[in-house]
Amino acid sequence: MSSSPDRPSEQRLASVRERLDYEMDRREVLRTLVGAGYTLGLARWLGVDDVFNAADGEVPVVTALVRSNPADPWSLEPQTTNVPAAWYARVRKAFELNDMLAQSTITGYLGSAVVPGSYDSGSARITVEVSVEPTELRETLEKLADGILFNVKSINPDDFSEERPVGEPRYLRNPEQQGVPAGIICESQYSIATLGAPLYDPDSRSHYFSTAQHAFQAAGETVGSPVSLPFENGEQSELGRVVGSYEVADVAIIEPTGYYQPHGVIAGDSTYDVRGQYTRLGLADLVARGEPLHKVGGMTGQTSGTIQGIDAVSCLTSRTCRHGQLRWGTETDMTDGDSGSVSFHRDEQADDGSVLIAGFNNARTWWPGQSYVWGISAYALTDHHGLHF
Structure with missing residues (x-):
C-alpha cells in the first residue's frame, strides 16, 4: 500500500508537540491546534482513509487544549475524543452555512x-x-x-x-x-x-x-x-x-x-x-x-x-x-x-x-x-x- 504524506497521525501529533516543546512558532502552532479542533478536528492531521475507517463510524476530533503539566501554562496539548461521523459531518456543514450567513448581505x-x-x-x-x-x-x-x-x-x-x-x-x-x-x-x-x-x-x-x-x-x-x-x-x-x-x-x-x-x-x-x-x-x-x-x-x-x-x-x-x-x-x-x-x-x-x-x-x-x-x-x-x- 502506498504511503500518504498525511499519515501516520501519531507522527503529526508528535511533530506538533515537538514544536511546542522547543518553543518554535508558538502562536502559529497554537492557532493550528485550535483550528484543528474547531474546523476539521483531527481529520486535518489524518489521512482520508483514517477518518473513514474509524471504528463504528466515528471520527476523532480535538475537543480541548489542556496542559500536560498543570503548573506549566505553555504545555498545552490536544485532548481528543471520538464522535459519530454523521453528527460530525452535519455540524461541520452547519458551521460552514453559518459562516456564509455572517459574510452575506442579508437585509436585517x-x-x-x-x-x-x-x-x-x-x-x-x-x-x-x-x-x-x-x-x-x-x-x-x-x-x-x-x-x-x-x-x-x-x-x-x-x-x-x-x-x-x-x-x-x-x-x-x-x-x-x-x-x-x-x-x-x-x-x-x-x-x-x-x-x-x-x-x-x-x-x-x-x-x-x-x-x-x-x-x-x-x-x-x-x-x-x-x-x-x-x-x-x-x-x-x-x-x-x-x-x-x-x-x-x-x-x-x-x-x-x-x-x-x-x-x-x-x-x-x-x-x-x-x-x-x-x-x-x-x-x-x-x-x-x-x-x-x-x-x-x-x-x-x-x-x-x-x-x-x-x-x-x-x-x-x-x-x-x-x-x-x-x-x-x-x-x-x-x-x-x-x-x-x-x-x-x-x-x-x-x-x-x-x-x-x-x-x-x-x-x-x-x-x-x-x-x-x-x-x-x-x-x-x-x-x-x-x-x-
Whole structure:
C-alpha cells in the first residue's frame, strides 16, 4: 500500500508537540491546534482513509487544549475524543452555512448561531435573528440547508427591559494572599467588572489578568488605564494597567504592576483549577451531551445553564459584527459587574476536578423572546489574538 504524506497521525501529533516543546512558532502552532479542533478536528492531521475507517463510524476530533503539566501554562496539548461521523459531518456543514450567513448581505441580519443536536439525532440547526419579516429569508435558507434546520426569528432590539438580577460584590477573601483568583470584582476608573481567568501570550511568555474591555469604554484610549482591586473595608490596591485592549472581542488584558499576581483558579462554590480551554468542536460535544456551563460573576456568584448556541455571530451592539460568540444560560445569569467572568466546565478526562474555559461573559439579552448570556469563545480569542487560558 502506498504511503500518504498525511499519515501516520501519531507522527503529526508528535511533530506538533515537538514544536511546542522547543518553543518554535508558538502562536502559529497554537492557532493550528485550535483550528484543528474547531474546523476539521483531527481529520486535518489524518489521512482520508483514517477518518473513514474509524471504528463504528466515528471520527476523532480535538475537543480541548489542556496542559500536560498543570503548573506549566505553555504545555498545552490536544485532548481528543471520538464522535459519530454523521453528527460530525452535519455540524461541520452547519458551521460552514453559518459562516456564509455572517459574510452575506442579508437585509436585517442581526446574528446567528449553530446549535448541534444530540449524537443520537445526528442533527444540527442554525438559529437566525433578523429585524425584518423572516418568511422570504426562511425560504431562501431552506434551499441551502442540505439537511440543516433553520430557526429564523424576527426580533426588535429596541424593545428592552432594564430588569437585572441583584447581587453582592465578591471581594478577595484574603487581602494578604498574592495570587488573585478569577470570579471577584475589579474596578476601572469608570465601573466595576469581574476578573476572568488569567490569559497567556505564547510569544512573550507573559501572563495577564483579564476582564471586559467595555469596563473602560469611557476612557477613550483604554491601554494604560489603571485597574484596582477593591476590598470589603472600602480600601483598594492597584492591580495593574491595561496593556491590551480588544474592542470587538470585548477583552482587556492587564499587566500586574504591584504585589498581586494572576492565579489560575476560579473562586466559586469551590476552588476550580483552570487547565486549558475548549475548541469549537469541544463546545459542540458539550451541547450534544447536554452538559451545562458554569460561571462565577463578581456580583451574582456561581450559576449554571445550558448552551444555547456556539460559533455565534452578533451584530447587535456595534457596527462590527462579533464572531465566535458563545451563548448560554439565561438573562438572570448576569448583571452589571459580572462582565469579564468566564464560563467553564469540568475537564471530564481529568480526575482532579480541574476545569476548561469555554469563553467570556460580556453581555445578556435585553429584548423579549430570547434569554441568554453571550461573549467571545476561548477558541476565537486564541484564533484572532493568540492568547490562551
